[in-house]
Each structure stands twice: as C-alpha cells, then as structure tokens.
Amino acid sequence: MRASETFELERAAVATWPATTVERRDGWLLRHCPLLARRRSNSALPLDPLADPEVVERFYAERSSPAIVQVSPLDERSELDALLAGRGYRAEASTMIMRTEREALLQACPPPSFEVRLDDAPAPRWLAAVADVGGRPEPSLDRVPAPVAFATALHGGVPVGVGMFAVADGWCGVYGMHTDAGWRRRGVAGSLLRAGAEWASAERVFLQVEADNSVARSRYESLGFIRAHAYHYRIR
Known part of the structure; x- marks a missing residue:
C-alpha cells in the first residue's frame, strides 16, 4: 500500500x-x-x-x-x-x-446460507446473540458513529454468528466477528461478510486479526483479503 x-x-x-x-x-x-x-x-x-x-x-x-x-x-x-x-x-x-475491495468480497462470498439480521445499534438482542455464540459483549459500542451495522447470523431463528460493520473515510471496518463453535467452517463468516459488504457504502473493506491466528488469516485470505500492514502494542 x-x-x-x-x-x-x-x-x-x-x-x-x-x-x-x-x-x-x-x-x-x-x-x-x-x-x-x-x-x-x-x-x-x-x-x-x-x-x-x-x-x-x-x-x-x-x-x-x-x-x-x-x-x-x-x-x-x-x-x-x-x-x-x-x-x-x-x-x-x-x-x-x-484489506480487500467490496466488489471482490461480494464475488468471493457465495449467496448467504444463513439469514443475517442487521441492527443499527447494539440492541439487547444483538448483545444477547454475542453471548449466545460465545463472544464477549462490549460496553459502549453505542458510541460508534453511524453508519454502523450490528450483524447476527441466524439458523432457524437461533444466533450462530455475529459481527459489526462501521464505515468511515471510504472504508468499511469489520469488528467482533465470532462464530458459535458448533457452526465453524460452515459459511457463517462468509454470510456475515457478504451482508456487511452489501450494506456498506464503502468500496474498501478492512479487518484486524491476531498475527498468530493462522486459521482466521487463512479463512480471510480465501475470501480475498490481503495483508495491508502490521502493528503491535508497546506497554510501559
């Protein structure tokens, strides 16, 4: 870049x-x-x-x-x-x-296998869904400025995955992606990402993943994401 x-x-x-x-x-x-x-x-x-x-x-x-x-x-x-x-x-x-381009992500993600519900705020049902799939609900996400979408993937009305999409400066940031342990590698993440890309007005998409999480990196690479750059924290 x-x-x-x-x-x-x-x-x-x-x-x-x-x-x-x-x-x-x-x-x-x-x-x-x-x-x-x-x-x-x-x-x-x-x-x-x-x-x-x-x-x-x-x-x-x-x-x-x-x-x-x-x-x-x-x-x-x-x-x-x-x-x-x-x-x-x-x-x-x-x-x-x-990072990837929105159109490339849409092409890489097949039509969703799961219903994806989008909320414009971290409503109680979304926070409950995060906990249901084994994630950690974050306080203060109501401070994320619009446009923002809080996504829940559902199977038979039951949450199986969650994520958050927020847009700024022509980029859509992907945060808090989490899939229920029993539903991994079954297309939940792809359904969430496709729904987020369809919703977002931004032409470019980014996410952040721990460098040693090779499984997640490989999955995102299969969907067209490439390395933009790296960082770490220094704590005194």
Missing part, C-alpha cells in the same frame, strides 16, 4: 472504534476510554515517526492509566519501536490489518 493509503486506513480504524477522548498532540493521536478495556481505545497512535514518548506518558499518567503505544505501521516505525523498547515498553498483541 502507498503511505497515503496506509494513513487513510489508520484514520478509518480510529473513526470506526469508540474512545471517549481522542486528541492530537505533538505528533500523536491520543485515545482514552475508561468504559472499554481494549488497547485499541486506550493507546497512542504515532502520526510522526519521531514523536516524543514523554507526551504519551504524561497524557496517560494524568488519567491514571498505563502508557500504551500502537506501533503502526510497524515496518515504518522501527526506530520508534526500538526507542520504546529501550524505555521499558514490552511488546504485546501482534496484529495484522487485512
């Missing part, structure tokens, strides 16, 4: 995931959300490869939170990554961002 596309994707990822505080300061995008335990909502994203980590440390100290940096894109932030390691930041949660 070109550097401009990488920045656009990063900006879309920030815009499609909630944080109560989002602040640009001295080469950093600083995010904090006490309602969510996710690193994604409580970490600093470097906008400048030479940004000073002390800015991050002061910001999170003021909020009695650990200083966390999302070192992204990792291959362009090696100098910063080494600096943070030298300051005692440990590396965690190596993650890959994957």
Whole structure:
C-alpha cells in the first residue's frame, strides 16, 4: 500500500472504534476510554515517526492509566519501536490489518446460507446473540458513529454468528466477528461478510486479526483479503 493509503486506513480504524477522548498532540493521536478495556481505545497512535514518548506518558499518567503505544505501521516505525523498547515498553498483541475491495468480497462470498439480521445499534438482542455464540459483549459500542451495522447470523431463528460493520473515510471496518463453535467452517463468516459488504457504502473493506491466528488469516485470505500492514502494542 502507498503511505497515503496506509494513513487513510489508520484514520478509518480510529473513526470506526469508540474512545471517549481522542486528541492530537505533538505528533500523536491520543485515545482514552475508561468504559472499554481494549488497547485499541486506550493507546497512542504515532502520526510522526519521531514523536516524543514523554507526551504519551504524561497524557496517560494524568488519567491514571498505563502508557500504551500502537506501533503502526510497524515496518515504518522501527526506530520508534526500538526507542520504546529501550524505555521499558514490552511488546504485546501482534496484529495484522487485512484489506480487500467490496466488489471482490461480494464475488468471493457465495449467496448467504444463513439469514443475517442487521441492527443499527447494539440492541439487547444483538448483545444477547454475542453471548449466545460465545463472544464477549462490549460496553459502549453505542458510541460508534453511524453508519454502523450490528450483524447476527441466524439458523432457524437461533444466533450462530455475529459481527459489526462501521464505515468511515471510504472504508468499511469489520469488528467482533465470532462464530458459535458448533457452526465453524460452515459459511457463517462468509454470510456475515457478504451482508456487511452489501450494506456498506464503502468500496474498501478492512479487518484486524491476531498475527498468530493462522486459521482466521487463512479463512480471510480465501475470501480475498490481503495483508495491508502490521502493528503491535508497546506497554510501559
């Protein structure tokens, strides 16, 4: 990807995931959300490869939170990554961002084998569906700005999979994909992704997957997703 596309994707990822505080300061995008335990909502994203980590440390100290940096894109932030390691930041949660085009995804996903219900808010029935399929319901997802869709795949009216789709800056972000253990490898994820792609107005789609989750990566690759870039977190 070109550097401009990488920045656009990063900006879309920030815009499609909630944080109560989002602040640009001295080469950093600083995010904090006490309602969510996710690193994604409580970490600093470097906008400048030479940004000073002390800015991050002061910001999170003021909020009695650990200083966390999302070192992204990792291959362009090696100098910063080494600096943070030298300051005692440990590396965690190596993650890959994957992307595809909307039309390519629609072609890769067959007509849905499951009914997919889309809600425009994290309604109680969607949160219940997340728990039913073995996922972890997230608080504060009502903060995700529209357009957003909370998807439930159903078989005979019973939830078998869930996901969330949010659009910003020409990208559709895919979050919280989870399939009931008894329904894996039976087309649930494909049905959810096709429904999300049909719903979304964006022409490009991205998702984030743990780098060591080879099963999920392989599944998404079979649907046309390719590696965009990688990141990990540095935690002091």
